[in-house]
Amino acid sequence: MIEASFRGRLGSFDLDVGFAVPGRGITALFGPSGCGKTTVLRAVAGLMRLPGGQLCVNGAQWQAGRRFVPPHRRAIGYVFQEASLFPHLSVEANLRFGLRRARCAPRIGMDDVVALLGIAPLFDRPAEMLSGGERQRVAIGRALLSQPDLLLMDEPLSALDRFSKDDILPYLERLHAALSIPVLYVSHDIAEVERLADTLVLMQAGRVRAAGPIADLLADPALPLIHLPEPAAVIDGKVIASDPQYGLCDVNVPGGVVVVPGDLGPPGTRCRLRIPASDVSLGRHVPLDTTILNALPARIEGAETTRDHQMTVRLRLGADGEGAALLARVSRKSWDRLGLHQGEQVVARLKAVALAESGPPSGPVPDPAENRRG
Amino acid sequence: MAEGALLDAAMIETIMLTLKLATVTTVVLLLVGTPLAWWLARSRGLWKDVVATVVALPIVLPPTVLGFYLLIAMGPDSPLTALLGRKLSFTFEGLVVGSVVYSLPFVVNPIRNAFEAMGPRPMEVAATLRASPLDAFFTVALPLALPGLFTGAILGFAHTVGEFGVVLMIGGGIPGVTKVLSVTIFDYVETLQWAKAHILAGGMLAMSFVVILAMMLAERRLKKARR
Numbered sequence: 001m002i003e004a005s006f007r008g009r010l011g012s013f014d015l016d017v018g019f020a021v022p023g024r025g026i027t028a029l030f031g032p033s034g035c036g037k038t039t040v041l042r043a044v045a046g047l048m049r050l051p052g053g054q055l056c057v058n059g060a061q062w063q064a065g066r067r068f069v070p071p072h073r074r075a076i077g078y079v080f081q082e083a084s085l086f087p088h089l090s091v092e093a094n095l096r097f098g099l100r101r102a103r104c105a106p107r108i109g110m111d112d113v114v115a116l117l118g119i120a121p122l123f124d125r126p127a128e129m130l131s132g133g134e135r136q137r138v139a140i141g142r143a144l145l146s147q148p149d150l151l152l153m154d155e156p157l158s159a160l161d162r163f164s165k166d167d168i169l170p171y172l173e174r175l176h177a178a179l180s181i182p183v184l185y186v187s188h189d190i191a192e193v194e195r196l197a198d199t200l201v202l203m204q205a206g207r208v209r210a211a212g213p214i215a216d217l218l219a220d221p222a223l224p225l226i227h228l229p230e231p232a233a234v235i236d237g238k239v240i241a242s243d244p245q246y247g248l249c250d251v252n253v254p255g256g257v258v259v260v261p262g263d264l265g266p267p268g269t270r271c272r273l274r275i276p277a278s279d280v281s282l283g284r285h286v287p288l289d290t291t292i293l294n295a296l297p298a299r300i301e302g303a304e305t306t307r308d309h310q311m312t313v314r315l316r317l318g319a320d321g322e323g324a325a326l327l328a329r330v331s332r333k334s335w336d337r338l339g340l341h342q343g344e345q346v347v348a349r350l351k352a353v354a355l356a357e358s359g360p361p362s363g364p365v366p367d368p369a370e371n372r373r374g
Numbered sequence: 375m376a377e378g379a380l381l382d383a384a385m386i387e388t389i390m391l392t393l394k395l396a397t398v399t400t401v402v403l404l405l406v407g408t409p410l411a412w413w414l415a416r417s418r419g420l421w422k423d424v425v426a427t428v429v430a431l432p433i434v435l436p437p438t439v440l441g442f443y444l445l446i447a448m449g450p451d452s453p454l455t456a457l458l459g460r461k462l463s464f465t466f467e468g469l470v471v472g473s474v475v476y477s478l479p480f481v482v483n484p485i486r487n488a489f490e491a492m493g494p495r496p497m498e499v500a501a502t503l504r505a506s507p508l509d510a511f512f513t514v515a516l517p518l519a520l521p522g523l524f525t526g527a528i529l530g531f532a533h534t535v536g537e538f539g540v541v542l543m544i545g546g547g548i549p550g551v552t553k554v555l556s557v558t559i560f561d562y563v564e565t566l567q568w569a570k571a572h573i574l575a576g577g578m579l580a581m582s583f584v585v586i587l588a589m590m591l592a593e594r595r596l597k598k599a600r601r
Contacts (some may be wrong), residue, residue, distance in 0.1 A: 047498050071501040072510075078502035084495050088517040097513075098503035146503050 002027070002057050002182065006043045008050040010036050014049075015206040023058040026176055026183040028193040028214070031203030037186040040203075041152050044184060045078050046102070048073035057150050068259045075103070077143030077181075079153040083135035085127040091138055094122050098146025106147055108179070113141040116178060117171050122241070133164030137171060144179070151183045157192060172196060177270070190225070194218070194234050194274055219314050219325035222303055226312055226327065232276040235317075235324040239269040248293075255316065255323015256296040260353050271355060277312055279351040280328035282340065286347050294350035298326060300343050303335065311335045315348055380573055384549065385558070388574075392555040395466070396534040399473040400481075403530040404523065406474065407481040411526075412515070414482065415489035430479050437476065441543025444472045448544060463545075469552055476540045477533045481526040483574045488522020489515065521596040528589045532582060 001081030005018035015036045021027045029037040042048040044055060046062065046069060055063040061070045077098070085094050095113070099106065114120050117137045122130060130138065136156055143151060156172075157165045169192070176183070176196065187193050193200065193214070200217045202209040202225070210223055215234055218225050225231065237253035242263060249264045252256050264271050286295050292339060299321025301314040309332045326348055340346065381389070414426055432440055447454055448462035448471070455461040461469035496518060500510035515521070538556040545552030547561065555574060562571035 045502060047501065071498075072504050076497070076502055078500065082495075084499045084512060086496060086499070086518075088514075088520075094454050097500075097505070101504035101509075103504060124570070142503065152502075 003052075003182070004040070004042060004055045004359070006050045006055075007055040008039070008043075008053075010039055010206055013206045015039060017203065017208045018210045019201050019208050021201060021211060022182070024180060024182050025198035026196050027199040027201060028183050028197035028239075029184060029201045029203060030190070030193050030197075031188065031209075033188050035203045036206045037188075037203055038154055038242070041154050041184060041186050044150075045076050045152055046074050047078075056059060060149070073220065075147065075149040077146050077148035077151045079136070079140050079143050079151070079156045080157045082159050083132070083139035085138060085142070087128055089127065090123075091119070091125055091127055091130070094127055094138060095119075095142050095145055098142055102147040102216045104147055106145075107282055108144050108147060110145065114146050116144075118140045118175060123322045131164065133167040136160065136164070136168055140171070140175070144175075144181075148181060151181050153183060153185045155186050158187075158189070169195065180323075190228060194232060195272070202322070215325050219327055221302055221314060226304065226314075229307070230276055230278065231312060231327050231329070232274050233324070233326045235273045235275065235326070237271060237273060239264045239271060241267060253317065253324050255298070255318030255321075256297070258350070258353055259293045260355065264355070274354050275326060275350060276352070277327035277329040279353075280315075280326060281349045281351065282313065282315075282328055282334075282338070282346045283349060284328055284338065284346060287349065290349075292349045292351060294353060295347050296350070298323075298346055298348040300340060300342055300344045300346060301325075303340075304333060309333075313340070315346070317348070319345070321345070341350050382570075385570065385574065386556055387550055388558040391550065391553065392535055395469055395473060395554060398470050398529045399477065399526055400531045402470060403477060403481040404527060405528075407478060407498055407526060408485055408516075408523065410478075411482045411485035412489055412511070415486045423433050424584045428572060429482050432476050433479050437537065437539025441472065441540040442475060444468075444475065444540065445544045448472075464544070464546055464548060464552060466551055469541060469554075472540045472544045473534045473537060475538055477530045480533045481530040484522045484525040484529065485519060486522075488519035491522075492518045521593055524596065525589065525593060528585060532585050535578070536582070 001020060001023045003020040006015060008015045011034070017036065017040055029040060031037055039048065043050050043053055049068055053063050054062075060075070061067060062074055086097065095110065099110065113189065117140060119134070119137055119141055122134055122138060127135065127138070140156070157168060160168065173196065185196060197214045199212065200214045201211045202217060202223060205312055210217055210220065215236070217223055218231070218233060220226065235253045237251040237258065239249050240252045240257070241250040243249070243261070247261060247263065249260050249262065251260050251264070251273065253273065258271065258273060260271075296317055297317040297319045298317050301321070303311045303313040305311055311330050311332050312329060313328040313335075315326040315328060317326055328348060410429070414422055445463055446452060448468050449455065450461050462471060492515065496514050497510050500514045501507070505513065536556065538560070541552065541554055542557055547553040547557045555578060557573050559574050562574070563567070
């Protein structure tokens with residue numbers, strides 16, 4: 001459990017945040033630029049002292065009342081927006097900097113980090129000779145080797161170009177799968193958050209607007225996420241069967257089974273699906289003559305009218321309507337013509353199901369466009 | 375050797391004394407100036423500006439003014455003398471103290487600039503990697519500020535070799551104790567020994583040129599190595 005509450009002055013507004021999130025998985029601090037995300041992260045690291053703050057990480061009290069543990073005594077790893085490698089040290093010496101000073105027996109060894117992040121070829125190069133993406137990978141490795149109990153990442157991808165981002169994201173996902181270290185991840189990019197986060201802390205002008213599992217918050221009608229230009233649902237599932245002949249996989253999700261293109265790994269592999277609302281249409285019956293593979297029973301939880309005469313329909317998968325949250329964008333005309341209403345049982349047809357997470361980074365990174373198929 | 379004919383024993387003595395003074399002063403300057411530069415680079419508030427001004431005073435003060443006050447501070451009746459049990463004026467140690475004060479801004483400023491150019495980030499990174507502030511200072515801040523330390527050391531050394539007014543005021547010209555190059559040259563000129571003055575003055579001119587040129591080249595290489 002990570003429990004934090006901080007108060008302070010922040011430019012033109014007051015910062016007043018409090019949240020309690022699970023002490024495992026990736027928690028995204030998400031919000032527009034300047035809303036105080038980085039300040040919160042720096043306060044968690046102890047790089048900034050906000051008097052009266054409280055912070056408890058998996059039982060360790062790092063700040064409370066007068067108590068303030070200085071940053072070098074906190075078991076954190078911090079990945080800054082710019083990689084900030086030490087320019088006077090080689091890649092290897094950068095990696096060993098934190099490892100040498102770790103206060104516990106190493107759980108994460110050099111070999112693990114090198115394999116996880118693919119940084120073996122960079123070892124003898126001076127830090128200044130690396131590309132942006134390579135540098136950030138080394139910085140992540142350096143943070144991990146300091147044996148943190150909590151990894152803090154401050155928009156680690158935002159200083160990178162599209163190409164380097166795609167280079168790094170699979171490593172972050174692999175990290176997520178391989179290590180049990182909780183991560184606080186600051187981002188203002190919803191695509192990154194949808195791909196990585198388990199828990200979301202939604203921030204706005206120095207306050208916490210909402211905190212909870214990402215799937216719930218993405219589909220919450222009271223929150224602004226559903227009103228984004230391209231709302232989407234994320235659903236975590238598990239591979240139950242693969243069909244190499246057609247290059248498809250069956251993925252079990254709460255409330256149904258979804259057919260997903262691509263080889264996602266052997267049965268039991270966890271994966272995250274991202275289903276944009278605009279790729280979901282609604283009907284009363286299971287279509288018989290259609291190229292669409294995925295038609296799943298679902299129940300309408302509610303619907304919001306958007307500005308452009310469209311409806312964003314909130315659904316829950318499953319005949320009982322107890323499964324994963326899903327969003328569908330339909331025209332208001334279709335909504336009225338079909339006479340749909342809240343609580344009604346419908347069939348959700350998924351035009352496209354994309355993996356939110358790409359496969360393991362050992363192979364070529366799959367292009368998300370290739371994963372789309374009806 | 376040709377130099378044996380060029381330099382007599384008194385000249386060699388004064389050269390060695392000058393080099394000794396400059397070396398000791400430079401070491402002391404680095405030991406005192408580096409923490410001072412760090413503090414000036416990192417702290418805020420009025421105190422920082424007051425101290426920075428005091429450190430910069432020798433740049434604008436006439437050396438005689440500085441030497442005058444130092445002479446009083448080190449003289450037989452001063453509290454400092456009472457504290458130490460002996461007077462520092464007209465001693466080698468007194469010269470070291472005077473030279474340190476006189477050359478302080480030339481050492482502190484480049485080091486401070488180097489620390490400031492580094493920004494707060496490297497120390498933050500070091501802290502998040504479990505390095506204590508002292509550890510981070512030695513393993514991160516100092517190596518990153520190395521070009522500034524280098525410049526400061528060279529400037530401090532050269533400036534000490536070149537000082538005249540302060541040395542004359544607090545040291546006079548006791549051969550082998552306080553009679554440094556600049557004072558010796560002054561003596562030669564006063565006593566019309568032009569040839570000897572030429573040799574020492576020319577030597578200092580050449581040395582200064584070489585030192586400054588070498589410093590600029592070395593600094594460029596150091597900076598290049600960091601890119």
